[in-house]
């Protein structure tokens with residue numbers, strides 16, 4: 220199994236008929252991390268990523284926005300850690316979006332994320348994003364009430380309107396040179412329970428445990444419905460969703476790293492070409508430097 224085939228399997232370019240049940244959170248496409256080839260694939264992906272990022276940065280034209288959405292304990296943080304291990308931190312920004320502050324609530328729902336978009340040449344990672352506006356806010360309607368919207372603008376169609384706003388926004392980004400890569404880390408309810416219990420049992424993981432996450436599990440079905448509807452309305456050819464099986468952390472990292480590599484390869488950023496004057500200046504500099512070296516020895 221080539222890793223590129225894996226990405227294609229989980230990429231949704233036309234959400235219209237998408238069903239979450241079509242992707243099994245436990246799927247690893249028959250790959251096994253204990254086999255050397257899976258490990259090699261992971262390591263090779265990260266190595267390739269490092270080289271591509273250097274070219275993206277040097278060219279300074281495109282930017283890459285990686286959006287990560289998931290239920291708690293699906294492995295967003297460790298996926299970020301893993302992908303980051305492959306790239307130069309100077310060309311990358313990670314932003315986490317939690318419950319909005321009062322100041323953020325005084326703006327439109329795309330404001331805070333827009334301010335955090337990556338500059339040309341850089342990779343931006345959104346740990347949660349504007350998609351929370353059609354997920355947690357849809358599941359907990361009281362959050363919508365707290366957004367201080369004029370009453371006439373809050374109606375049943377608001378989710379459809381937000382999907383439309385997001386599609387338009389992402390099209391705008393694509394037309395401006397920001398490539399958006401979206402990942403939903405699809406973990407099963409059973410695996411989430413296992414990971415929460417693990418956090419309780421292991422003192423080194425206590426800091427990760429949050430009783431609120433257990434309460435949020437009560438809304439599991441509502442979240443799954445919201446995710447499915449979100450993907451149906453916002454997975455397009457230009458900005459597809461990747462629905463990544465996340466019960467095996469190594470597998471989700473492999474799919475994410477491979478999808479990023481594949482996208483950067485398609486962008487194919489180039490080192491800037493030197494003009495004749497710049498090449499001449501470099502040759503002069505070499506002569507100066509080597510002459511200096513000789514004279515310092517003598």
Ligand code: ATP
Pocket residue numbers: 291292296315316317318319346347348351352355356362429
């Ligand atoms: P971790 O638990 O690994 O630290 P996290 O992303 O779950 O990472 P938390 O501080 O636990 O971080 O949770 C952030 C919370 O903020 C989530 O429950 C998320 O749904 C919520 N949130 C994010 N964006 C919004 C939003 N626009 N409106 C309301 N709540 C939001």
Ligand code: MG
Pocket residue numbers: 291429432
């Ligand atoms: Mg959390």
